[in-house]
Amino acid sequence: ARIVTLPGDGVGPEVTAAAVAVLEAVATHYGHEFAFDEHLIGGAAIDATGEPLPAGALQACKASDAVLLGAVGGPKWSDPNAKVRPEQGLLALRAGLGVYANLRPLTVHPALATLSPLKDEKLKDVDVLFVRELTGGAYFGAKTRGADYATDECRYTEAEVERVARRAFELARARRRHVTSVDKANVLETSRLWRRTVAHVAADYPDVTLEHQLVDSMAMLLLTRPGSYDVVVTENLFGDILTDEAAALAGSLGLLPSASIGEGRTGLYEPIHGSAPDIAGKGVANPVGAILSTALLLRHSLQLEAEALAVEAAVDHVLQHGPRSRDLGGHAGTADVRDAVLAALA
Amino acid sequence: ARIVTLPGDGVGPEVTAAAVAVLEAVATHYGHEFAFDEHLIGGAAIDATGEPLPAGALQACKASDAVLLGAVGGPKWSDPNAKVRPEQGLLALRAGLGVYANLRPLTVHPALATLSPLKDEKLKDVDVLFVRELTGGAYFGAKTRGADYATDECRYTEAEVERVARRAFELARARRRHVTSVDKANVLETSRLWRRTVAHVAADYPDVTLEHQLVDSMAMLLLTRPGSYDVVVTENLFGDILTDEAAALAGSLGLLPSASIGEGRTGLYEPIHGSAPDIAGKGVANPVGAILSTALLLRHSLQLEAEALAVEAAVDHVLQHGPRSRDLGGHAGTADVRDAVLAALA
Ligand SMILES: CC(C)[C@H](C(=O)O)[C@@H](O)C(=O)O
Ligand SMILES: CC(C)[C@H](C(=O)O)[C@@H](O)C(=O)O
Numbered sequence: 121a122r123i124v125t126l127p128g129d130g131v132g133p134e135v136t137a138a139a140v141a142v143l144e145a146v147a148t149h150y151g152h153e154f155a156f157d158e159h160l161i162g163g164a165a166i167d168a169t170g171e172p173l174p175a176g177a178l179q180a181c182k183a184s185d186a187v188l189l190g191a192v193g194g195p196k197w198s199d200p201n202a203k204v205r206p207e208q209g210l211l212a213l214r215a216g217l218g219v220y221a222n223l224r225p226l227t228v229h230p231a232l233a234t235l236s237p238l239k240d241e242k243l244k245d246v247d248v249l250f251v252r253e254l255t256g257g258a259y260f261g262a263k264t265r266g267a268d269y270a271t272d273e274c275r276y277t278e279a280e281v282e283r284v285a286r287r288a289f290e291l292a293r294a295r296r297r298h299v300t301s302v303d304k305a306n307v308l309e310t311s312r313l314w315r316r317t318v319a320h321v322a323a324d325y326p327d328v329t330l331e332h333q334l335v336d337s338m339a340m341l342l343l344t345r346p347g348s349y350d351v352v353v354t355e356n357l358f359g360d361i362l363t364d365e366a367a368a369l370a371g372s373l374g375l376l377p378s379a380s381i382g383e384g385r386t387g388l389y390e391p392i393h394g395s396a397p398d399i400a401g402k403g404v405a406n407p408v409g410a411i412l413s414t415a416l417l418l419r420h421s422l423q424l425e426a427e428a429l430a431v432e433a434a435v436d437h438v439l440q441h442g443p444r445s446r447d448l449g450g451h452a453g454t455a456d457v458r459d460a461v462l463a464a465l466a
Numbered sequence: 467a468r469i470v471t472l473p474g475d476g477v478g479p480e481v482t483a484a485a486v487a488v489l490e491a492v493a494t495h496y497g498h499e500f501a502f503d504e505h506l507i508g509g510a511a512i513d514a515t516g517e518p519l520p521a522g523a524l525q526a527c528k529a530s531d532a533v534l535l536g537a538v539g540g541p542k543w544s545d546p547n548a549k550v551r552p553e554q555g556l557l558a559l560r561a562g563l564g565v566y567a568n569l570r571p572l573t574v575h576p577a578l579a580t581l582s583p584l585k586d587e588k589l590k591d592v593d594v595l596f597v598r599e600l601t602g603g604a605y606f607g608a609k610t611r612g613a614d615y616a617t618d619e620c621r622y623t624e625a626e627v628e629r630v631a632r633r634a635f636e637l638a639r640a641r642r643r644h645v646t647s648v649d650k651a652n653v654l655e656t657s658r659l660w661r662r663t664v665a666h667v668a669a670d671y672p673d674v675t676l677e678h679q680l681v682d683s684m685a686m687l688l689l690t691r692p693g694s695y696d697v698v699v700t701e702n703l704f705g706d707i708l709t710d711e712a713a714a715l716a717g718s719l720g721l722l723p724s725a726s727i728g729e730g731r732t733g734l735y736e737p738i739h740g741s742a743p744d745i746a747g748k749g750v751a752n753p754v755g756a757i758l759s760t761a762l763l764l765r766h767s768l769q770l771e772a773e774a775l776a777v778e779a780a781v782d783h784v785l786q787h788g789p790r791s792r793d794l795g796g797h798a799g800t801a802d803v804r805d806a807v808l809a810a811l812a
Contacts, residue, residue: 193652200651200658207652237588237689258620263655269623270659274604277615304703305546306539306553309609312546313616337740339685339711340719343583357650361707365685373686394683 121422122155124184126177126213128162129197129206130395131405132190138407138458139188139414142434145462146418146427157184161213162192162206162395172209178216186421187217187388188413191395215255219380219388220280221287222254223416224363228370231440235371235448238343245347248366249295251288252359254380256280257310259356276310276355281317287381288353289325297328298350302338302358314355335362342366367392372447374406375439377413379420387421389413399446403453406445408435411461434464467500467768470530472507472523472559475543475552476741477751478536484753484804485534485760488780491808492764492773503530507559508538508552508741518555524562532767533563533734534759537741561601565726565734566626567633568600569762570709574716575785581717581794584689591693594712595641597634598705600726602626603656605702622656622701627663633727634699635671643674644696648684648704660701681708688712713738718793720752721785723759725766733767735759745792749799752791754781757807780810 127133147154159177166172181187192206226248233243261273292299301318303311322330335358367373373393380388391409419428438460444450473479493500505523527533538552572594579589607619638645647664649657668676681704713719719739726734737755765774784806790796
């Protein structure tokens with residue numbers, strides 16, 4: 121299999137290297153051949169080429185089986201007046217690969233419950249799969265900037281809503297058969313389209329229960345009864361906000377992976393944490409989110425379920441027994457955690 | 467003073483009646499004259515007149531010193547295909563009164579910390595004042611609905627951002643002199659305008675510290691270090707989501723008040739909870755959010771600070787000693803809580 125790596129900015133290169141080491145170990149143990157091909161994205165790409173996603177990088181991604189991304193962005197490139205920004209590279213990549221469904225699983229490891237801001241009893245049974253629409257909405261709509269005003273258009277077609285809703289219902293079938301669709305249908309026209317379309321798709325899945333929630337209520341319910349949700353499907357911007365909120369429950373943003381998939385053959389895998397410029401280059405970033413992203417890569421792009429489970433079990437073991445990185449209250453560096461995962465895998 | 471009441475839907479009439487009783491007691495104790503004038507809004511107005519905010523109601527509001535609102539909406543009127551919706555009445559009221567700054571204070575009463583989903587140590591020092599822009603953004607932008615697509619435009623002018631930012635900085639001066647501005651400047655053009663404009667306003671307040679956060683990070687930070695924020699200013703939709711998330715920290719949505727103010731003389735006061743159709747008409751809704759809204763009304767619209775503090779102290783006493791409504795784990799009804807507040811006031 122051909123895997124493109126896009127280390128990107130900040131801690132991206134550090135966590136991506138650890139994740140690649142894990143994939144290499146999987147290849148050795150299970151007798152696979154993974155060919156890695158590294159390209160530039162984000163601020164690193166802007167510095168080297170002037171563009172946040174050079175054409176060659178996108179082409180290589182499209183020709184690959186899976187893309188493993190680190191993180192993009194940082195203070196160096198965050199002038200709001202800049203014409204070229206690192207995040208544009210990530211958005212162009214998501215659109216270019218057509219990966220419209222962003223899967224963000226959330227579980228709370230029992231050994232880490234003490235790190236969660238939420239009380240223990242709230243964390244019981246938390247096992248949510250967020251399905252965030254990733255290639256539409258205000259992220260990709262028309263923008264204008266006048267002398268003294270600005271606009272962003274949020275736009276959705278029925279087809280865009282339908283395909284991501286179908287993914288959510290399919291995924292719910294393999295889980296607890298419950299879908300919560302989140303919108304702001306009492307205010308937004310796109311949300312009314314969203315709600316109608318999701319309800320329409322639901323008719324094809326009579327074995328799955330559909331519930332609608334408004335985004336403001338959902339932001340509250342994720343805290344008051346997080347254990348009640350199975351699959352949560354929502355549009356791009358609401359998904360961005362709600363998944364970060366939910367990630368806080370896990371005890372550290374550094375733990376969580378994501379998979380972005382579409383109809384095409386190439387999936388995109390990235391930890392949900394950002395470039396964390398404050399700790400970049402120090403060898404202390406938690407690589408678990410990136411490593412768990414390789415498990416999703418093995419599962420969703422390479423159909424290697426046993427290998428995916430092995431990686432997840434190895435991470436579980438390390439979260440249980442240590443070593444722990446700083447975000448988890450420990451002193452271990454990125455390499456220590458990587459080595460512990462490799463040892464548990466062996 | 468002339469006060470218009472808009473009880474609205476669901477539990478709105480019940481909590482508004484309790485709040486009016488408190489204002490009447492304040493008038494008696496302190497020798498003021500408050501003239502109350504009740505009008506229709508929301509689903510109740512649709513049922514009676516076909517319109518979610520009859521012209522006469524808006525006119526009465528504009529001619530008043532303050533408006534006390536209950537809640538709008540409910541399942542009866544929530545068909546996403548309906549042409550007329552209760553929420554349109556609320557949006558027309560906010561726009562009609564020009565109340566562009568929605569103040570939502572969040573503190574966690576020590577006696578209620580056990581009800582919060584957050585761990586005790588996280589709740590220490592939580593004292594945040596959200597300032598939500600209330601008359602712009604996607605709530606009021608152009609909407610289209612085609613056969614198979616829909617759009618919502620988010621639009622902000624510099625002037626709209628500047629006036630709400632100024633309010634936030636002014637309010638911060640009377641508090642801990644820290645403003646956190648929340649946007650999504652790495653993706654949205656309106657957020658880049660927002661960030662530039664807020665930074666520009668900050669130059670006039672050298673004694674106040676300004677920090678920018680992205681909305682997804684902020685959704686996380688509100689859980690991981692809620693005690694670090696003083697004044698948080700953000701645009702309409704982000705404010706809707708973040709304030710409901712923050713409200714969950716208080717232990718019940720039923721506790722929190724809000725004040726909406728503009729340049730005009732009339733302020734709008736409402737609890738932040740919704741119409742709670744599941745418990746409407748049963749006499750069990752918690753009136754504290756509505757009662758604390760009257761304290762904000764006394765403070766911001768009538769400049770009666772001593773009276774506002776007296777109402778807040780009375781509520782504090784009741785939260786400490788009971789009785790407690792169901793949402794707080796007790797068995798008291800709306801009238802019991804109202805009577806306890808009245809007794810504490812006397
Ligand atoms: C970096 C940014 C553009 C991105 C997003 O908003 O989608 C990030 O927050 C994410 O959630 O992957
Ligand atoms: C009822 C609804 C339109 C309203 C809003 O979204 O502003 C409510 O959620 C609020 O926060 O006051």
